[in-house]
Amino acid sequence: MTHPTVLNISCYKFVPLPDAAALRDLLSARAVAADLKGTILLAEEGINFFLAGSADAVRGFVDALRTDARFADVAPKESWSASVPFRKMLVKVKREIIRMDHPTIAPAHGRAPSVDPATLQRWLAQGHDDDGREVVTLDTRNAFEVDHGTFDNAIDWRIDKFTEFPPALRAHKAALQDKTVVSFCTGGIRCEKAAILMREEGLTNVYQLEGGILKYFELTDGAHYHGGCFVFDERRVLAADLSTEPQPATEENTINK
Structure with a gap:
């Protein structure tokens, strides 16, 4: 049996991101250039992302993300699959990266x-x-x-x-x-x-x-x-x-x- 070649990662970090809209454009361009598929959610409270692609491309994206001091310690969880389990690349700015509707929780x-x-x-x-x-x-x-x-x-x-x-x-x-x-x-x-x-x-x-x-x-x-x-x-x-x-x-x- 051949080893699956698609690397899947998931990661989040709660960190203040007042520039979430600007980050959306930057991260979207990087992800598309690396031929990644998945979803990146950004909000003023942080980032949440699920990405898939070749190992080099995925890890290269994470390395670039870590050059921003706010994301220097992100540690994605990894798994492998035989094919890319996402159909497109989406980068969105939302009110919360996980909606709880409880604004005192920060x-x-x-x-x-x-x-x-x-x-x-x-x-x-x-x-x-x-x-x-x-x-x-x-x-x-x-x-x-x-x-x-x-x-x-x-x-x-x-x-x-x-x-x-x-x-x-x-x-x-x-x-x-x-x-x-x-x-x-x-x-x-x-x-x-x-x-x-x-x-x-x-x-x-x-x-x-x-x-x-x-x-x-x-x-x-x-x-x-x-x-x-x-x-x-x-x-x-x-x-x-x-x-x-x-x-x-x-x-x-x-x-x-």
Whole structure:
């Protein structure tokens, strides 16, 4: 079997970008010149991007992005496919790179604590954190994404869009009070905002899963997770070894659902 040659990356960073409109034109030109496909979202709160192409082209784009001091530490998650799972290159400026409609949540001004994949795997295996407190995982994704796979016994509030997360949290907050809560999502962006909101709402033992499910797959054997991880491109679902077969696009396969 030949090794897939298309490199797929996903990455985000919350950082103030008052020049988002100017960045749109610059990054669009770079991506098109490199023959990349995917989506780049820009907002005053940061950047979120999903790109695919040859390894040299993708990594060259990231190297150029890192020359801007605001993006010097970006660390994309990587996976491989046999074909490009995007049909076009889109660069958009939006109000939020992930819409929550909760303007007081500003990760660029202070992140919630995070837990790395290996530590979460160890906590789940032993059933508690390092202080002996019960650990629960909280899936912050949309219900149709959760249906493709999630952590064992994860809390799932069956939300249909991320703007429903704040009221769902307030309805269920009491059940989380004495537990260590690890929020998770596909790549980290939603669970980062979710963790900050939970702390703002008075929950103290809250972490986000660093890098989300994709980083968990990359750095562990996927234990304590069942099923695959839905991704917003034509691959649709990635297995724990980050492998997949390309599938036809559907209406679900659009970024920022």
